[in-house]
Amino acid sequence: MKAIDIKDEEIRQSKLHIHPEIKNLMHEIDVNVKRLVDEVRFILKYKVIFRGRGMEFAGLREYIISDDASMIDWKISRRVSTSKKIDKLYVRVYEEERDLNIYVLLDTSETMIFGTQDKLKTEYASVIAGSLVYTAIEVGDKAGIGMFGDRIHKNIPPSKASDQYYRILRELSNQKNYGGGCNLYSGLKTATSSLDSKSIVFIISDFINVGDEWEDLLKAASSKFEGVLGIMVRDIRDSFIPDDLGNFRMSDPITKSVTDVNLDRIREKYRMEAEKQEKNIERIFKDVHAGFIKCYTNEPFINPLIKWFNMWGTGR
């Protein structure tokens, strides 16, 4: 496996002028990503291999306690032992002949530019996207991203290029890629038409006002790709309204239409409707056998993501 040394790339980039926003994003990803990388590395390297795909022998190495015991090559271990007693165990190391694409489809529409917690949904989603890209590149896979609103704002096809990570971070930090309406259909269309089947597609969105007719494309994507995971990013106020707020004048970030509402009166109904909205999206993903997780911007995303990777690695 030819892993890219991201640290080296960062050092190289640091010599150049790096926008503070990109630096901040890098920092956020660093905080979150280590455990994800470890987990994903394991899943992609071993669990995927055992699914019987094309593999190539990479060599032997000494057995360590965390290795799968079934990987021990007893013949070699016996042969290299100096005595009759096997003193060291060796495991065969395989590398999958894989060229897996990790592709992040990121919703950058106006509804994502909203946040009542520490981060806007876009900021939070960018960290998830950056972490996935980092992880993919770190474990030797290709990473790409499609940023979509009412159309694809930016599409960076999967690549192992040394500057891919930085390139993606730069686009994640570019405000021009944000705003407008949302059309998940156009995002999925780009993904299904441009990626080959050896891809895992992560759809990061709040799934609010995502448009119509995307369900069939999601089904097609789920059938075509190795994996599809919907990551619903929500601000807490997308689901709940706090007590004692009274009347507010609210506006639709996309259509700009305005309404005055007594939030105290609709709190419970809003909670129920928001839950229904979320469940509906989840059902659509489950129906097409795609994964689905939901994250609030005030919660860590690593655990649900790792959980899905584990399920995906063993469950398919």
Next chain:
Amino acid sequence: MQISYTYENVNLLIVLIGLIVIIHIVTLRKIEKRTIKFANYETLKRVIGYEILHKNYLTLTLRIAAMFLIIVGISNLTLIIIDTVSDTDYIFAIDTSSSMLTSDNGTFEPSRLESAKDSAIHLMGKVPGNTKIGIVTFAGKSYVKSELTDDHKELKLLLREITFDSVAGTAIGDALITSSGLLVNTSKKRVVTLITDGRNNRGVDLGESLKYIITNNITVYAIGVGLRNDTLNINQDSELPSHLKETNATTVEFQELNVTELKNIANQTNGEYFFVTNKDELDAAFESAVLAKDTTRIPLVKYILILAALLLLIEWGLGATKYKTIP
């Protein structure tokens, strides 16, 4: 039903409504800058439901309606309710004094009386069949020829039978009292169409009879018939033409038409006075008097301004309660 404006130019103030719309739009734009963008507006909208009339438009509508009413109100809008003929009972009070036999140099052929009868018969064909009409004739005394009836055929026959009355004089007051007597029991509008060529010189004092008909809500349309006596070469000292002498008429019966007297009767009873000098004018006056629709004028200013104030109150109330917003 009609409407009328006393101060029509006030309606030009309607351009103020355009100003209100502009102010409203400018205000809205300022207010919209103070709105909170809410990402899950999709769900919020589903919870609130569909608004038939958005708050902003409701407010604007209320303001425009209030302004419109204020403008219309200060233009002194009056509602005119016009009654139909069938809502009215009529008495034709026809002067049958011998002076009515004059043909006025041929303008009333063969005579004023025959022309009046002919006009009345002609009119019968124009009023609705269920219109009740009575007939009173008068000279020195008044007589009921027919009580109120909708038997127009019978009425026409009675009209044809009317001839001059030899009792000298013109008892307009008596005629009004007699006509009133026929109308007092009807619940409909009460109208007397009075046709005369003289002045009240017999019977009840006209002032007394006027009080009586006013008390009984009777409207009098007075039709003065005939040219001036001097035009007809008649004066108190001269002799009457030979055909009038045959009727035993005297110059006493050729009192000059008292226009002031008839106008006074018409005005005080909310009626109208017509002066006719030929048969065509008589027909027209008769039609105007009978077919003239009675009108009721209701000034609407007070009601309109109250309604405008109410709308403004509602708009203020909504702004202070339901549509109160933070910030």
